[in-house]
Amino acid sequence: MYQLLIDGQLVDGARQLDVVNPATGAVFATCARADEAQLEQAVAAAKKAFPTWATTPFAQRSKMLLQWADVIEARADEFARLLTQEQGKPLPQAAHEMGGAIAVLRTFANMELKPEVLRDDGDCRIIRQWTPLGVVAAITPWNFPMLLLMMKLAPGLSSGNTMVAKPAPTTPLTTLLLGETAADILPAGVLNVIVDQNDLGARLTSHPDIAKVSFTGSTGTGKRVMQAAADTLKRITLELGGNDAALVLDDADIGVVAPAIFQAATINAGQVCLAAKRVYAPRSLYEPLCDALAQLATDAVVDDGAKQGTQIGPIQNRAQFEKLKEFLADAHANGSVIAGGAPLDREGFFIAPTIVKDIPDSARLVQEEQFGPVLPILAYDDLDDAIARANDSEYGLGGTIWTSNPERAIEVAMKIDTGTVWINKHLDLPFDVPFGGAKQSGFGAEMGREGLEEFNQSKIVNVAL
Numbered sequence: 001m002y003q004l005l006i007d008g009q010l011v012d013g014a015r016q017l018d019v020v021n022p023a024t025g026a027v028f029a030t031c032a033r034a035d036e037a038q039l040e041q042a043v044a045a046a047k048k049a050f051p052t053w054a055t056t057p058f059a060q061r062s063k064m065l066l067q068w069a070d071v072i073e074a075r076a077d078e079f080a081r082l083l084t085q086e087q088g089k090p091l092p093q094a095a096h097e098m099g100g101a102i103a104v105l106r107t108f109a110n111m112e113l114k115p116e117v118l119r120d121d122g123d124c125r126i127i128r129q130w131t132p133l134g135v136v137a138a139i140t141p142w143n144f145p146m147l148l149l150m151m152k153l154a155p156g157l158s159s160g161n162t163m164v165a166k167p168a169p170t171t172p173l174t175t176l177l178l179g180e181t182a183a184d185i186l187p188a189g190v191l192n193v194i195v196d197q198n199d200l201g202a203r204l205t206s207h208p209d210i211a212k213v214s215f216t217g218s219t220g221t222g223k224r225v226m227q228a229a230a231d232t233l234k235r236i237t238l239e240l241g242g243n244d245a246a247l248v249l250d251d252a253d254i255g256v257v258a259p260a261i262f263q264a265a266t267i268n269a270g271q272v273c274l275a276a277k278r279v280y281a282p283r284s285l286y287e288p289l290c291d292a293l294a295q296l297a298t299d300a301v302v303d304d305g306a307k308q309g310t311q312i313g314p315i316q317n318r319a320q321f322e323k324l325k326e327f328l329a330d331a332h333a334n335g336s337v338i339a340g341g342a343p344l345d346r347e348g349f350f351i352a353p354t355i356v357k358d359i360p361d362s363a364r365l366v367q368e369e370q371f372g373p374v375l376p377i378l379a380y381d382d383l384d385d386a387i388a389r390a391n392d393s394e395y396g397l398g399g400t401i402w403t404s405n406p407e408r409a410i411e412v413a414m415k416i417d418t419g420t421v422w423i424n425k426h427l428d429l430p431f432d433v434p435f436g437g438a439k440q441s442g443f444g445a446e447m448g449r450e451g452l453e454e455f456n457q458s459k460i461v462n463v464a465l
Contacts, residue, residue, distance in 0.1 A: 008188025
């Protein structure tokens with residue numbers, strides 16, 4: 001039985017929650033589920049622990065966080081196996097996610113915001129200091145339960161904040177196991193982990209004792225988080241949905257870029273906010289690219305992520321699986337499906353990797369975020385027109401450009417209205433480099449110094465000399 005972490009103690013939930021393995025569609029574990037009273041206990045514990053943790057010297061906080069990283073690493077294989085069971089991704093991808101989470105923790109455990117002298121001219125000295133905010137709520141989705149959580153916990157805790165973590169109800173187990181590993185290392189109340197069934201989020205995000213909410217999830221839910229935070233003017237960081245365009249230039253080598261684009265679109269079964277979700281290709285390369293992507297989709301090994309050789313696992317939950325069926329219907333109605341196009345006839349939530357050509361920009365598959373292995377390919381005759389079509393979206397999270405001339409692509413990248421643009425690569429997210437969304441893909445930064453600053457209050461001390 002996986003337990004909650006509240007005030008340094010592993011406790012049973014007021015209720016229980018069944019967890020489904022998406023590769024089978026069957027319940028494989030049961031965990032604790034909190035009620036509102038336990039949420040209140042978690043917030044109160046974090047509030048009580050904050051003054052001491054905030055004034056603990058950075059070197060001591062760092063030492064504890066690095067010790068925690070070592071404990072997680074010693075159990076990394078266990079975490080990865082559990083992650084595959086509850087999330088569905090292939091085991092090598094789960095192991096990679098755990099490696100990333102551990103690296104993020106170590107990165108921020110060694111990153112300190114020290115006081116800065118902004119001016120010292122004989123008449124005055126101006127110093128900028130950084131102080132933690134208080135109790136931070138970390139709310140995470142089901143696609144990368146460990147990495148996305150650690151991207152919040154590591155900078156938040158290293159800065160001296162105390163935290164309440166709430167994972168998605170379909171992937172709670174690795175987060176609860178993470179809480180278990182922290183229970184004997186971090187002081188009581190510094191980290192608290194609760195699980196709900198999407199019934200406690202409104203209270204958490206509106207709670208008067210929460211100073212900041214760091215949320216990753218859908219744009220619709222992100223808007224509700226903003227509304228809930230408004231009354232108390234909480235600090236918020238929102239990393240929301242995306243409809244990232246992959247723009248192929250007319251000098252691209254199809255043999256080189258097609259596998260990379262396919263990987264960018266189908267990693268984690270396409271359940272990535274920064275995945276390539278629509279491809280724009282020049283007319284001269286359109287048919288060869290469609291053919292190459294269709295062959296890659298046909299050849300991909302789709303199976304239980306725990307099985308060796310699996311390249312694409314199941315869709316994580318039934319609700320998303322049913323939503324993807326609607327996208328498949330739209331693809332058949334508005335385009336030409338040249339690979340995949342249907343759920344697989346087996347247990348679990350499997351969608352065949354799907355490539356769709358000759359589909360209009362107005363189609364739902366192009367306009368919305370599909371969050372699955374269903375990829376539309378669109379042709380263009382003019383590069384400026386392609387850029388305008390790529391930008392014609394309420395989202396602005398990321399994008400990719402594929403070319404044999406990177407210098408040319410840099411000029412194109414400056415015209416793409418997103419927070420991040422990759423050239424001839426995808427999902428390269430160095431931990432010391434910030435990323436964040438434009439438009440309705442959110443705001444604020446994660447990772448890098450800027451991401452660390454999001455968990456701190458800047459304080460200016462202005463001294464007359």
